[in-house]
Amino acid sequence: MKLIIGLDGHGSGERALTFGQNLAATMGSCELLIVYVIEWSPFSFQTPEENAERHKRREEEISLAMERVIxxxxxxxxxxxxxxxxxxxxxxxxxxxxxxxxDEKADQIIVGRTSEGAIASRIFGSVTANLVMHADVPVTVVA
Known part of the structure; x- marks a missing residue:
């Protein structure tokens, strides 16, 4: 059994992590894949110089997220x-x-419920709702 646990760097991610750890403990043989996703839009029109700076910033963000969250x-x-x-x-x-x-052939995704801004979630839909509606595997949302 393989579980994906999505962290967000906040309390909701911590709740998802605790839930996933407890679930894995009851299963015996279980692999946990802890994932932090930095929101990133591919739709940006920039000069080559701006793209180089963006790539550098992207690598720094990955390093910081690994160090502070993962x-x-x-x-x-x-x-x-x-x-x-x-x-x-x-x-x-x-x-x-x-x-x-x-890609990882996971059996389930576990995420924490976030409290996104009301206007943003009404216009764009929440990340959690989009994941639940479109995921190819079961999703557990931890309150």
Missing amino acids: TPALEALKKAGMNAQGMVRHGNVADTLNAIAS
């Missing part, structure tokens, strides 16, 4: 005896989590 989560899971790996990606959060679940 590594502490992995250390805690491994200390608890869990089989866990981590990754950071750029992209649309819902699409990226779903793609990772497909």
Whole structure:
């Protein structure tokens, strides 16, 4: 069994991590893949210089997210005896989590419920709602 746990760097991600850890403990043999997705739009028209700067910034963001979010989560899971790996990606959060679940042949995605701004979620839909509606595997949303 393989579970994807989506972290967001906030309390909702911590709740998802705790839920995923507890679920994995009841299953026995379970692999956890801890994922942090940095929202990234591919639709940006820039000069070559701006693209080079953007790439540099992207690499810095990945490094910071690994250091501040993924590594502490992995250390805690491994200390608890869990089989866990981590990754950071750029992209649309819902699409990226779903793609990772497909690529990794995961059985389930676990995410925390976020409290996005009311106007933004009404206009664009929430990340969690989009993931639940379009994911190729079951999604557990932790309150």
